[in-house]
Amino acid sequence: MTDRTHTAELAFGGPRLVSPLAAKLGFAQSLADIASTAAAREREHRLPHEEIAQLKALGFGALRLPADAGGHGVSLRELLVVARDLAAADSNIAHAFRNHLWQVEAALRQRDHPFHAHVLGLTGRNKTFGLSFAETDVIAAGARPTRVLSRLEWDEIRQAYVGSGDKIYATGNLYNDAFIGMAVESRAGRTVQYVLERGEGVGTGDDWQGFGQRLTGSGTATFRDVLVQPAHVYPPDPPKSGDAAPWGYTFHQVYLTNCIAGIARRVALDAVEVLRARGRNFYHGEAEHPVDEPVLQALVGRIRGYAAGVEASADRAADALQRAWDSHGTPGEHDATLAATLAAMEAKIVIDDLAPQIASWLIDLGSGSVVSRVGALDRHWRNIKVIASHNPRVYKERLLGQNALTGQLPPTGAFF
Known part of the structure; x- marks a missing residue:
């Protein structure tokens, strides 16, 4: 590169779509493609299934995992750098990953717990998680909060738990491979955590009516007699100590x-x-x-x-x-x-x-x-x-x- 060429490149300052970190991790071309088609997706209301699938394949959902666990080994600060690059390309897609990335953070904090170990294992295989926790029906006046899959009933014939429920405002669930939540299991009446992989009985609709973030998959997720395998039902996290920071x-x-x-x-x-x-x-x-x-x-x-x-x-x-x-x-x-x-x-x-x-x-x-x-x-x-x-x-x-x-x-x- 000549000095003149170098000077010419420096002459055009200002922000760049892709950070050096994202480029180093191999996301540059994908982010550029996402950015170039974002306006067309918005006009056509084309949900970014293909774009999100490509990011998963590149390990975006596993950025925080160590390399030997299927990830890129970035810090939390570096995760936010790459996520901001993605938001600059298409904020819908960045937003759709939020709940999954938080679950990864929680799992990294308690990776020895079997529930979180399972979450990290699926993440290392480029799977992403949605939520099936409590949700409030904001449409019905005076509605009370409801709990999705509030109870898991044991089915002797199928040797699995069965649950049903709805979750509104399920950001990103349209694109996720599995769902997590808490419920009361019927046999012992205890609160449990569960991981439910996408399958029969799981429905995720595109009925989000917001005037922005239209492609985040923030519509209703429905669960109808879904099967939760007993191996994917776990005791809850241990209570936090009194010294733990609460935020x-x-x-x-x-x-x-x-x-x-x-x-x-x-x-x-x-x-x-x-x-x-x-x-x-x-x-x-x-x-x-x-x-x-x-x-x-x-x-x-x-x-x-x-x-x-x-x-x-x-x-x-x-x-x-x-x-x-x-x-x-x-x-x-x-x-x-x-x-x-x-x-x-x-x-x-x-x-x-x-x-x-x-x-x-x-x-x-x-x-x-x-x-x-x-x-x-x-x-x-x-x-x-x-x-x-x-x-x-x-x-x-x-x-x-x-x-x-x-x-x-x-x-x-x-x-x-």
Whole structure:
């Protein structure tokens, strides 16, 4: 490479779709293909079965497993780097992996427990997991929470457990190979964990009605007289010690915020292409071609700068999450996990506020040239808002304020 060529490459700065890490792990071509077809999938409502199958085959679902267990051996922080690349390519697909990736994290923490060992074994074979835990029917007014497969009945003839139930808002279940949950088994009346591999009686529908994240497979999962093999029913995890940190490392929230950061990066990438593709400027503009228009050049710079700020805020939360993971079982675990949940809240407040604005600026940049449904650029704003609706930021703002003023600790649910 000549010095001139090297300088020319450096001259075009800004974000890149694929990080060096994702390229090193062998995901570059797959991510580029996913990104190039994302708009068409959105227009045609084509579910990404093939794309997700390819990522599974490449080991995306097993990124965190050691190489000798069928994985890539990446750190939690590195997992979020590659997941953000995927979100920049297509946030639907990144979101669809979230529940599986969390189960892997939980399993890695307790890999000696037979349930988690089984989860890791299937993950190492490039299988992914969905959830069949309790769900609330949000459609029926005043509905009470229900539990999917709340009871597993022993069937003497088939020598297996049988269960039925429905799960709404089953993100990613449409693409998963197995499902996990908890239930009461009939013979001893005890609470158990189970792993149910996809088979007869399992139905996953595409009835998600959200205006964004339309292809995440977040519809209804149905289980009708499904068979759960006794070998796949396990005692529950042992209770946590009183010294254990209660916030679960806030993986769920950081992962979703990380997805939004990926969308912000994609907006910055699309902004360059949108302006380069514009053929006409307004008659009152200062340049003949839009790409030479000073106000539009400045808007590209604003989008780039704000998107970089969003990614930096997500990075800060991801770093805190890694430190919390590293502190497991140490005297500093409580403080590290508290710091992670506070950093996750701070990142969500900033990113949920800025990212929709960045997506809106993309429309300002393209003006009437980009409002056609062909480009599907409206998906960025819609997807950001739907992801951000998980555990809304207004509550995070209040809780952060209370913590600053009185030292009150955050709630201990999964999204904190």
